[in-house]
Amino acid sequence: MITWQEIIEAEEPGERIHYGSLCAGIEVYRQSRSLLVIPPDDGFRVMCTGYCNGGFVESPEAVVNTTGFGGDLEMTMMPEPLEVHNECSRMHFSKLGLDPDRVVSLSTAANMGNAALYTAGYDGGEVSIAITGGVRGNGGRAGDPAKHDEAVKYLERKGTIITILCIDAPLSDGAMLDAMTIAVETKSCVLQELMARSLYSTGIATGSGTDQVAIMCRKGDDPLESIGRDSGLAEAIAECVWIGLYETLDRQTAMNHVTQLDCLVSLSRFGITPRGMREELRFDSTMSNLDSAEKEVSSDPRNASVFYAMLAVHDRTETGLVEPSEGLSFVKRMCKKLLLDGMDLNPVMRLRLERTEDIPTHLRLVLAIMVQQRATELGGYDYVQ
Secondary structure, eight states, rough: OOHHHHHHHHOOOOOEEEEOGGGGGOOOEEEEEEEEEOOSOOOEEEEEOBBSOOEEEEOSSEEEEOOOOOHHHHHTTTOOOOHHEEEEEHHHHHHHOOOGGEEEEEESSSSSGOOEEEEEEEEEEEEEEEEOOTTTTTTEEEEEESOOOTTSSSOOOOEEEEEEEEEEEOOHHHHHHHHHHHHHHHHHHHHHHHHHHHSSSSSSSSSSSOOEEEEEEESSSSSEEEETTSSHHHHHHHHHHHHHHHHHHHHHHHSSSSOOHHHHHHHHHGGGHHHHHTTTTTOOSOOOHHHHHHHHHTTTTTHHHHHHHHHHHHHHHHHHHSOOHHHHHHHHHHHHHHHHHHHHOOOOHHHHEEEOHHHHOOOOHHHHHHEEEEHHHOOOOOOOO
């Protein structure tokens, strides 16, 4: 099998292509598999959660976000010791013409061409962001059941949100931590709005299993000691993450308000797939009509809105705010009134709807019935006489 050393040696770094400008004279370039965030001089410092030159770093030459190799090579690299990853990164940075000792490194499976840049102003300065993101393959919710032991090597799922935040002001160590906290909270807000699913529970994701953050700010003798949630700087940080993350998720994985507004997407966090929905009934339909009906019914904004509303009731039963039997009874009444009204259901189907024992299962059956109805309307079989 080909080795990572052979890949690095074979890679041609190519020229640096200007990608955009951030606040404080910071420039962004693309080169090879990397996005280079380069400050104009040594008057900056970085705090980073990345493992290569992570922590607090004075006078970095660059903060670099790098796309992984892809394929089997990337998967076999993941369980390697930290020193192997660092050696790989350092060789890559040297080929890019950077000093490995002065590079703060982050990495992801996302493509750097899908990075989003954004700058927001506040009373006293500016904040900028360079962000890449994907959460479909590794979305998780804080507090999900643990899937690995830290003492054992494991293969990570793909999906990472990399946030590089630049602030045109001097910050204390504590204020840099404040900035990171605000950025992480905002990231979680965006994922809640998009109803991005966790792959490790039935909850909504608050991030991915491999998210990383870098905060870059100016040096100064009178740094800002803290960042309050009600400050202009905090608002600017949140604006950058909000707009940048929405853009990069759309570009990288087509996750947006349109694609997420779908009945099957809403059910996916419960392990309900299109195939699982189809298994509810033996559809009296051609595959062509079934495919068309499924797409039309599931992506209908009204249907999807009802599904999300009913699943919100389910989530409240999970947290104990709503009594489970009351929640299920309410959902059944609402589905009958809002989605199944006017349908001529046979006695067996009515019985099945009455006997469902949880909300996701009930919604799966309701969706199957709606798809069957629409497929029938599109046309039945042509029987040979």
